[in-house]
Amino acid sequence: MALSLAQRTQQRKRAAAAAAATPQNQPMAGSGAYELQMAQLHQHYQQLKGIQSGQGKEELKAKLLPDYAPYVAGVLASGQGAQDEVLTTVMVWRFDAGDYQGGLEIAAYVLEHGLTMPDRFARTTGCLVAEEVAEAALKALKAGGTFDISVLAEADRLTAGEDMPDEVRAKLMLAMGRVAAAQVDPDKPNPADVHSLEVARHFLTRALELHAKCGGKRDLELVDRQLKKHVGQSD
Structure with missing residues (x-):
């Protein structure tokens, strides 16, 4: 179910506060805002696993990406460079969905702070x-x-x-x-x-x-x- 504007605003603020409180290179794990997003990410991974078509996966990612927008906005606004699997995954999903400007917006932050990709990604x-x-x-x-x-x-x-x-x-x-x-x-x-x-x-x-x-x-x-x-x- 889509979040209301007030809920999205609160989600962004919680993400910003958590990101601001986590030092560079330290994991975001433990933050309530982050753990909620990781749980959602896990659910979405299960949905994607049920689709064999590459195009179908891209279309689903495009539909799912707005769910992460408040979190991403909060982290990009206040983050100190903490390791963040949600952020790096959303960056890749934006590329997959054809949102190249959106992907590069995250990439600028990720590269500036030296965030590493999750182990499932072979490339730097x-x-x-x-x-x-x-x-x-x-x-x-x-x-x-x-x-x-x-x-x-x-x-x-x-x-x-x-x-x-x-x-x-x-x-x-x-x-x-x-x-x-x-x-x-x-x-x-x-x-x-x-x-x-x-x-x-x-x-x-x-x-x-x-x-x-x-x-x-x-x-x-x-x-x-x-x-x-x-x-x-x-x-």
């Missing part, structure tokens, strides 16, 4: 954030859709100092390059095309430097050809 936090966003962008483009390059840029900024395999960083660079290139319509040239193509070339080149087999070689060749065409037109 920085690696997970970079790869989740990159794969979402590449998947969207492959399906003929679009992706907000500012989301990729924010993921890159947040994870710039994080250690991860070169292949993962290359995947993020590849995604940024492809999204920038996709902003150019060959049939409707405009002055902004050159900038978009130069941005695309920068990130595609970086992707190939990090991982020669990242799949960006042909993309870079196409971008270079388009840039030469634009230069020829401006002469």
